[in-house]
Amino acid sequence: MSPKTAEQYRSQTTPTWCKDCGDYKVLDALTAAMAKLELEPDDTVLTAGVGCASRLPFYTNTYGFHTVHGRALPAAIGTKVANKERTVISVGGDGDGFSIGGNHFIHASRKNPNITYIIMDNEIYALTKGQNSPTSHEDLLTKINPYEVVEDRINPVLMALSFNTSFIARGFCEDQEQLTDMIVQAIKHPGFAFVHVLSPCTQYNLKVTYDSLRKRIKQLPEDHDTSDRIISMKYAMTHEPLYMGIFYKDVRLTLHDKLEHLRGMSLDDIGNPSEYTIQDVMKQFE
Numbered sequence: 001m002s003p004k005t006a007e008q009y010r011s012q013t014t015p016t017w018c019k020d021c022g023d024y025k026v027l028d029a030l031t032a033a034m035a036k037l038e039l040e041p042d043d044t045v046l047t048a049g050v051g052c053a054s055r056l057p058f059y060t061n062t063y064g065f066h067t068v069h070g071r072a073l074p075a076a077i078g079t080k081v082a083n084k085e086r087t088v089i090s091v092g093g094d095g096d097g098f099s100i101g102g103n104h105f106i107h108a109s110r111k112n113p114n115i116t117y118i119i120m121d122n123e124i125y126a127l128t129k130g131q132n133s134p135t136s137h138e139d140l141l142t143k144i145n146p147y148e149v150v151e152d153r154i155n156p157v158l159m160a161l162s163f164n165t166s167f168i169a170r171g172f173c174e175d176q177e178q179l180t181d182m183i184v185q186a187i188k189h190p191g192f193a194f195v196h197v198l199s200p201c202t203q204y205n206l207k208v209t210y211d212s213l214r215k216r217i218k219q220l221p222e223d224h225d226t227s228d229r230i231i232s233m234k235y236a237m238t239h240e241p242l243y244m245g246i247f248y249k250d251v252r253l254t255l256h257d258k259l260e261h262l263r264g265m266s267l268d269d270i271g272n273p274s275e276y277t278i279q280d281v282m283k284q285f286e
């Protein structure tokens, strides 16, 4: 029988996150969402790259795959392709997801696998003790750029909208109820679902605090049309205010649907591939 409470989805491992790290709250919301959906831990897989946020799978009692830096998504897609019955959720930080792993985000959006991707955005590389990330504010001076920042920041939600990611939401880790509901909807969404979570680091980015975020955020209007990508882009354009809520949803064929179609085609149109010899295949290249 699947667990009934969020606590029952936690592992015995004590998080190594710093005091008041936003990632604790993301873990709370994710496990609450798992409890709401009554996910079976044995049928649930979390994949992650490297970073403080990417440690999250250690703290749940599901299967977990701590991959290498930036590679949470390929592992998740492979897991889902191998077994579509599994609920697959990728987690990680803004550095992992948008810097070294940024290309995978583009291609996951194109493939549209039925997985969920939760990015805990603290606008810094925290595990490596404070370097600028792709989402860092242009004024954030750190030890790698003590005088001036020379790169612009990216806008994750706008980026996802431009890639036509099939579910896009943004939440604040302190708003547990909304974040839990967003994660529930993301997991239920048939396709690649991206949840951008504002999750402050209390050690290495003192410019992005719970208070400063609280002042910047604003809810999307209740009547926001989540099927309208252009309107969603307008809301996503601004960093001030930062709009919260579900920006966009589009139900279309998933990677699995397309692969099934392809499998069907190979049987109907060209016969059983196992009847082919290597010579038959080589002939096609003569």
Ligand SMILES: Cc1ncc(C[n+]2csc(CCOP(=O)(O)OP(=O)(O)O)c2C)c(N)n1
Pocket (backbone or CB within 6 Å): 050, 051, 052, 053, 054, 069, 092, 093, 094, 095, 096, 097, 122, 124, 125, 126, 127, 128, 133
């Ligand atoms: C190939 C590779 N390059 C660099 C690193 C060092 N490294 C580990 S975590 C990390 C950044 C993590 O930042 P983020 O993903 O934002 O997560 P956070 O720690 O802030 O939660 C870096 C650069 C690494 N482990 N592997």
